[in-house]
Amino acid sequence: ETGVTQSPTHLIKTRGQQVTLRCSSQSGHNTVSWYQQALGQGPQFIFQYYREEENGRGNFPPRFSGLQFPNYSSELNVNALELDDSALYLCASSLQRPNTEAFFGQGTRLTVV
Amino acid sequence: DQQVKQNSPSLSVQEGRISILNCDYTNSMFDYFLWYKKYPAEGPTFLISISSIKDKNEDGRFTVFLNKSAKHLSLHIVPSQPGDSAVYFCAATLEYGNKLVFGAGTILRVKS
DSSP: OOOOEEEOSEEEEOTTOOEEEEEEOOTTOOEEEEEEEOTTSOOEEEEEEETTEEEEEOSOOTTEEEEEOTTSOEEEEEOSOOGGGOEEEEEEEEOTTTTOOOEEOOOEEEEEO | OOSEEOOOSEEEEETTSOEEEEEEEOOTTOOEEEEEEEOTTSOOEEEEEEETTOSEEEETTEEEEEETTTTEEEEEESSOOGGGOEEEEEEEEOTTOSOOEEOOOEEEEEEO
16 A cells, blocks of 8 residues: 655745646545645645545635546646745545545645745 | 644653643534644654544544533643654544644654
8 A cells, every 4th residue: 555645855946937746645545635834834725636626625826726637646736936835735645535534745845936 | 714723832741751732723613633743854644533522532652632612632642752752733624524724733842
């Protein structure tokens, strides 16, 4: 059984650029959620995908978008990067029903300069 | 609007003693609560959870207590070990919901 893996682990981008982060879900999990963790804060929910459809979204602007693929892997895309987008981006996979423990990847550290 | 609060940014405990980490929530609709542990450069690791129909759940050295009337939960670690030093996040959710709402975390340092 493989865990949740994210790529890349670190990334530096320039303000205004676009970025794509990737996540492979834990085997058997059909739900993937993305979280943003700013320095000194807890993770904040960005959105969730269940069976390739968006299933809820947090308080993030539309330039944050995502995809889930038939194998349940996922991408997070951020357009028009801003300095405040610098954070740790975490992917979590789970079984949606019930929404019990979610298993997290190691995260992607994004720095926008 | 911070629905889950961990008011202690840090806690220092001697090895072998009890560590008590606290968490408060404001949304009475939350019915499932989780604790995660996070080491530097790693993602959060699930530790223990509790449903709102219970007031206590134990797993080895870890026990979570839930006081629904006070909207308060706590994580007890007994005995504390140096390897427990990490950031601990409390999270709340609806059991059939779609997101975890996290507190800001408490840094636990266990001194040997």
